[in-house]
Amino acid sequence: MKPSLFNTALPIIQAPMAGVQNEQLALAVSEAGGLGSLPCAMLSPAQLIEQLEVLSQKTTKPFNLNFFCHRVADYTNEQKQLWHNMLAPYFAEYKINPQSLTAGASRQPINQSVVDIIAPYRPAVVSFHFGLPKQAIVAQIKSWGTKVISTATTLDEAIWLSENGADGIIAQGIEAGGHRGHFLSMDLSLQQTTEQLIKRCVEHISLPIIAAGGIASADDVQRFKALGASAVQVGSAYLLCKEATTSALHQQAILDQQQDETTLTTLFSGRAARGIKNRVMQELGAIPKGVPAFPHASSAITALRTLAEKSAKSDFSPLWCGQKYIPRVGVSAADITHALMKKW
Incomplete structure (x- = not known):
């Protein structure tokens, strides 16, 4: 510079x-x-x-x-339904009514x-x-x-x-x-x-x-x-x-890494981003088909994140981190x- x-x-x-x-x-x-x-x-x-x-x-x-x-992409009812179907087991676990979720771009x-x-x-x-x-x-x-x-x-x-x-x-x-x-x-x-x-x-x-x-x-x-x-x-x-x-859960995830445990994922926003692997990434795959385009994925996953974090779990949190860190x-x-x- x-x-x-x-x-x-x-x-x-x-x-x-x-x-x-x-x-x-x-x-x-x-x-x-x-x-x-x-x-x-x-x-x-x-x-x-x-x-x-x-x-x-x-x-x-x-x-x-x-x-x-x-450019904010369209988010059709069909896309939303597919995404909510993928997350349905988690909605049930946390007693979330998907009809209550807002669809605004974050x-x-x-x-x-x-x-x-x-x-x-x-x-x-x-x-x-x-x-x-x-x-x-x-x-x-x-x-x-x-x-x-x-x-x-x-x-x-x-x-x-x-x-x-x-x-x-x-x-x-x-x-x-x-x-x-x-x-x-x-x-x-x-x-x-x-x-x-x-x-x-x-x-x-x-x-x-x-x-x-x-x-x-x-x-x-x-x-x-x-x-x-x-x-x-x-x-x-x-x-x-x-x-x-940085939240305490995010900090702990960084410190708990034995080696680089990051990967690219689209689950949290709809676009590829690198973060530490957590439950949702392991169970659904980091880049599964059916995730809506950026930034529409975030509203549903954020609802799960909010409730999980209240229980001190980072299962649905975007734990952004590069491959190399000290x-x-x-x-x-x-x-x-x-x-x-x-x-x-």
């Missing part, structure tokens, strides 16, 4: 991680010299303003706002009303998952002097982003925790390791390339710098830090940031 791009002291981006963080983690990383990120796709307008106010008042350092730009793509909310704050960076929004929105954001970056999981996606207004590209390898950022093809066989993807992107694209996935130590950071990455984006390394809001329990985000960057 060259200073001329994001004006940060350190070439590290804290990955936006909805559900396990708020503005405090972003604030801590930005104050430490990295680029803190705020996941915004699941925030209401009031929540977005509240967290933006904290960031803008407590730091003068650059920070990143992250949004989704997917993750919304960025739109003009959201752009109007963030415009007065002039964030240094806005990042996207699942491609880029309409060109008019990209142009408006860039008119503030804001840099736009987005995630690519293949060289084709990286080229597309470079041709459609991105100032930098997050090259997300298959090792990364959380949702895959793919958008040109849903074919998971096209997904590459971070090392493979970085090499290809650096060779073919002149924009800054940011490595994401499988980065847990200073040695990992140094390795991707040697491959030509301009910066790294790191998420799982922060999951157990002081400023994260447990850092109770360590500050600033210390983790500096530890990762000590060999850059």
